[in-house]
Structures are given as structure tokens and as C-alpha cells.
Amino acid sequence: MAGKEEWQRLADIIQHWNNTRLDLFEISLPCKNLEFHGVMRFYFEDHVAGNVATKCLRISSTTTTGEVIETLSEKFRPDMKMLNTPYFLFEVHANKEERQLDLSEKPLVVQLNWNTHNREGRFVLKKDKDIIVHVTDCLLVNALISHCSVVSLCVIVWPLSIQDNSPEKKKGGMIQNFKRTLSRKEKKKEKKKTGDDAVNHSAKPNGDQDNMDQLALPVGIKFRENSEDPFLSAVINYTNSSTVHFKLSPAYVLYMAGRFVLHRHYSHSQETSQSHRPSEHAHRVTATVNKMKQKSIAGAVAFWMANASELLNFLKQDRDLSPITLQAQENLAHLVYKAFKCLTQCLLADLSRHLPEFLIYPEGSQSPAGIEGVLQTLMGAMSLLRRCRVNAALTIQLFSQLFHSISAWLFNRLLSPSPQGEACSLGLRSHYWGATIRQRLSLVEDWAERQGLELAADCHLSRIIQVTMLLTMNKYSMQDSENIQNTCFKLNSLQLRTLMTSYLYDTNEPRIAPGVIDRVVAAAEASADEMLRNEGQDLQLEEGPDLHLPFLLPEEGYSCDTVNGIPQGFREFLEPICRKGLCTLMSHPQSGGTWTIFFNRANSFFAQDANPPLHRELEVVTITLTKPLNSGMGVSIVAAKGAGQDNLGIYVKSIVKGGPAEMDCRLTVGDQLLCVDGHSLVGLSQERAAGIMMHTGPVVTLQVAKQGATCHGLAALLDEPPSVSTTGTSRTKALFSLHCYHFPLNSPLTEV
Secondary structure, rough: OOOOHHHHHHHHHHHHHOOOHHHHHHHOOOOOOOOOEEEEEEEOOOOEEEEEEEEEEEEEOOOOOHHHHHHHHHHHOOOOOOOOOEEEEEEEEOOOOOOOOOOOHHHHHHHHHHOOOOOEEEEEEEEEOOOOOOEEEOOOOOEEEEEOOOOEEEOOOOOOOOOEEEEEEEEOOOEEEEEEEHHHHHHHHHHHOOOOHHHHHHHHHOOOOOHHOOOOOEEEEOOOHHHHHHHHHHHOOOOOOOOOOOOOHHHHHHHHHHHHHHHHHHHHHHHOOOOHHHHHHHHOOEOOOOOOOOOOEEEEHHHHHHHHHHHHHHHHHOOOHHOOHHHHHHHOOOOHHHHHHHHHHHHHHHHHHHHHHHHHOOOOOOOOOOHHHHHHHHHHHHHHHHOOOHHHHHHHHHHHHHHHHHHHHHHHHHHOOOOHHHHOOOOOOOOHHHHHHHHHHHHHHHHHHHHHOHHHHHHHOHHHHHHHHHOOOOOHHHHHHHHHHHHHOOOOOOHHHHHHHOOEOOOOOOOOOOOHHHHHHHHHHHHHHHHHHHOOOOOOOOOOOOOOOOOOOOOOOHHHHHOOOOOOOOOHHHHHHHHOOEEEEOOOOOOOOOOOOOEEEOOOOOOOOOOOOOOOOEEEEEEEEOOOOOOOEEEEEEEEOOOOOOOOOOEEEEOOOOOOOHHHHOOOOOOOOEOOOOEEEOHHHHHHHHHHHHOOOOOOEEEEEOOOHHHHHHHHHHHHOOOOOOOOOOHOOOEEEOOOOOOOOOOOOOOO
């Protein structure tokens, strides 16, 4: 929420604008989040028809240039003919000065800034002022999921040839636009190049042509230049996700097509015929914008999320396509993020209908009733993600959201202060309901363990589980207070006080002794509350429904690393497209069967496993660490299981600057913590290990395996991801490495 001063300053600017404009173009006052709305007029220059058209749109201050262009495309030219050439939005001023807007800019905000600089102008949709040909740098599948109820899949640009890229940093340094505009003069210069120069310039970006001809994917594809639009439309818009046997077929087809376009460019570079030169092919950019809308079907969203992430991996890893598809990679990363959000909302909506099963009163004296609806929802989600071959790291993040939703829903009903809430009406803060909910949660934990999600469940269900343990454990005497502190370390003082002061006793249950609550609350204030304050969080009674963690794009774990040859069902996917004459399959009998042949790995096809040995002998040392009482050690830890290991290990993820560990200088990032004061950490979850480490005295004895992460093949796990922005596509660029299905990639680090 914005401050009052900032809101007032914006309101004054808007008011000044409104005083000098027609009522039609008035801008609304900003809301508490500084969002405002207004009507804008846009012009369209049609040089073919020789006229200018105008349209007025009511848009928000958060509406981007890309969204405006998409809407204007439909309104100005519903026949979509204009989309054969890329169009852009320009701001044009009275002095003939004009500027192309970035796709991420907000036109309404740009217009309002005219008021500050005392300028006037108009917004014009047109081709680039110097454009003869606008060669896009990428094979681009930009799917926009604007709402949960609509999945809009748009194939924006498909290059007919590959050009050199001249990166230009846009204003603000946030986004790079990789494009190349060829003028007639540049084309004449191209003609003057010798044949050798042309080959060296464009045919050999990453090695010689002969080497490339020797390498091939398991199967190839080719199509005529005039059939690219219908080919892309068939792959994207007419794909029924429920009938495709090999669910990643679209991603594989688009990757094959990208390699074909690249190869065709190489071939044309060696021809002397003018019609085959790259500069001639650069005159045409075929843009196909086709929307396929589906209702909020989780299956369709999961299908396209899996394909978008798989295609993104192909483009990033391919040593030839990677440097010329940077903008495509940005767009695909944003697509995966939007699809992830949409799929999460779909699954959460389904799950929320069954959460009341946790609070159904068990009948008679039999065991608590099951939570079949909840388990069926979880099983259905897992089945869907596996069927669509969604990357395992994305699966973990999705289920982390689901587990957090279960925990937060139950937690808030147990802690709700409302007299009309379930906590009061059902008497939830009791031993009976604590045991009932704990038993039902154990069903979720058992299911998660069978799926390899036990760490995600342990992390995101831990808070509600600690509540149930508090309700069922001994808490009546001063001797129990320390056990409560060790067991319920995730609960803050406000939550502990509420649970203990409003606890509903059974008929013959002993009462909590005076002073126990005060001691437990005081301990929580010194530990849990202090940690919250250090993290900049407020002390709250209830838990938020959203899991505020950055979305992380997986670096590994994609199907292409394991798929060999032509996947079953892949030919069937392409058969109807081939029957229409849109493309032709090419057999590569000499291919080694790998889909990573062109990946940017040193001699990827021929390379042997270059990883260092995972199980060399560890150096185990004992470190005695001195720290202030009730203070942490100054390390962030993470739990992970290396290749071939049976048990989890606790590893040092980072050293807190100025903390005891840094001052001691003996602990380093990557060290495995084996024991703390005689308590073994091997096999413990991150939370349980943190609980032991947080309740140590001023002198701590650590048994440490030096650089255990490297020895167990987990070195990449400790690489810090890039910072994650809260807005735009940059937030989707945080990277990580997945070494096994059992690592809670999106669980927060624990600082102790």
C-alpha cells in the first residue's frame, strides 16, 4: 500500500491533467495501490489504404504496450492482415519527435508524464519508421494467460532466416531488444562480400559447417517457406492436449523446426543465387497470431506449461539457437510463470472445496473419518502433472503451494479470534481435535512420502503440525515448558499464548500450571519473534493464504536428457500435419538418438560423464563455536539428499556476515553438519535440524564434513540464484539445479 504523500502527489498530477482535458479523457483518482484508469486515443497509419484511423480504449495504469498493441490489432484490422508485418506503438510529439514504446511500458503512465514535462502528443500504431524488414531474433511462442478462465496461446514471430543481432539496451537497462533492421544500403554492402566472407559471417557461428552436417536429431522436419503460418497454427492452435500421446510433442516439433530454419539459413549462405541469400530471406517475417481459448481446464494449462518450459530449455541449451533467441527465452519464461500461477489457482480452487473434511466430526467412537476428497485432489494433481511430463522442480513448487494452503486453512481456523469461528463453535483448541487433525494430516504426509514429496510436506505442513502437537502434548507443569519450546519453535508468542490461554480441557484433564504460559511465551519472544523481526515480518496471529516465495525456473530435469530416439506417439502427432502437406518428416538413421546433440555442453554428444567423483573420502573435523546466549550461529542451512545417498544431509548454504560462524572462520559454504552437541543431524529434516541448532548454549560443538556438498554432487545447489524482482518477467529468471526429487527447492533457507 502506498504512503499518503505519494498518493497525494499522484492525485495532484492527475487532477492537473483532468483540468486541461475533455471529460472523455479524464483519469480516475488512484486507488490505495496507486492504480488508475483512463481513456486514451490511439491512431493507426495505414499506408496501403492511405488513411488514418483512430480508436479510444479505456485502460489501466498497469496495462502494457504489448497488451495495447494486441487489442488494437483486433480493433483496427479484424481481418488480421496487418499481422503479416510487425507493428509498434510510438509516441509522436508536435515537433515531429517520436519514440517507440517498449512492450513493457505503460502507455497511460507515459501520457500522464507529458503533463509533468508540458508536452503534447499522440500515440500511433505503425510500422517502424525505417523498417523495410524487421528481422526478429527469435523463434517465439508467447502464450499469454491473462485470466484463470482463459488460456490464450499466441505464436507471435517465426523468423525465415537468421541475422546477426545487434543488442541495444533499452531505457532503464532492464530489457534488451535483440533486433536487426536492414536498410537498402546494408543490402548493397552484403552483395559486395565475397563468398568466403558470407560463409564465415553467417554460416559458422559455432563451428564449421561440415561438423554440423554430421550431427542430427533423431528425426528432422522440413517445410516450405509459404507454409510456415499454417504449420505453426496446426502445431499450436489445433492441438488437443487430451488426445496427444506424447505430451511434449509441440515443444519437440517447434525445436525441430527451429533447427530446420537454422540449417536452411546455412544452406542458403553457400548458394550464389541471389534468391537464396540470407539478406533476401530477411525481407520476410511471417507473423501468425492465433488464439486458442479454453475454459479453466487444469489439464490444458499443465500441458502448455510443460511444453513451454521444455521448449525454453531447448532454446537455452542449444549452442546455435541460444544466442539468437534471448527475447524468446524471456517471453517463454514469463509464459511458464503465468501458466504456473494459473494452474496453481485451478488446483487450489479444487482443493478448497474439500478442506472442510478435516473438521468433520467423527461419528461414534470409531477412528476419525478420512479425508478422501483431499487425497483424491492431490492424487489427481500428481497424475495430471506426471501425465503431462511437467518438470519435477515445477511439480515440487506446485505441491508446496497446495500443502501451504492446507496448513494455512487449518491453522487459521484453529487460531481465529472470532467467536463465531470453528475454533469456538467446534471446540477445536482441545486435545481431542488436536489428535483428530493430526491423524488426518498424517494421511497427507504418508501420501506425500509415497510420491517423493515428503520434504515439501514436512516444510509446509510443519506449522499446523506443531499446533496439533501442542494441543496433544503434556503442557501442565514447568518441566514441560522446555519440551514445548523445542517442539513448537515455529509458533510465535502471540500464537502460543492464544492456544494455551483458550485451551479447552477434557473432563479429567489437568490444568496448565501458573507460569508455564509466561515462560513459553517469553522463550518464543526471544526466538521465533526475534527471527520474524530480523526478516522484516510483522507478528501475526493468523497465517496468510499465499506462499510468498519466488517462482524458480528449473535448470535440469527435462525429458530431453532421458528421451532417446523418436518418442512413442510423436509420429502420430505429426501425421495429420504431414497429411495436409504442411511439413515433411526426415529420417536420420545415422543419428545417435539423442536430443541433446546440439546442446551447449562440451562435446555433448561424445562427452563422457565429466562430473567429479561423488563419494570421495570426506574430511570430518570437530569445531567448537562460541556465540552469545540466545543467539544463532550465523549460518543458513538447507537439507538435501545427494545422488546415491539414503539419508538427508544438512549443509551450510551461506554464512551470515558478522555472525559467530564468520568470526570463527572455520565453517564454509558447502560444509555438511553431521552433529550438534552430540545430536546427529543426518536424516533429519531442515526444520528439525534447525530446532536442535537454535536451542544450543553459548558453546556449541559441531562435527563437520568439510565440503560435503561437493563430495555428494550437490555443489550447484549452493549457487546463489539471481535476485528476483517482484514485477515483470525478471521475477521468473531465478535459477536452480535439481539433483533429486527429494530436495525442497522452494522451501525457505533456515538461518540458525
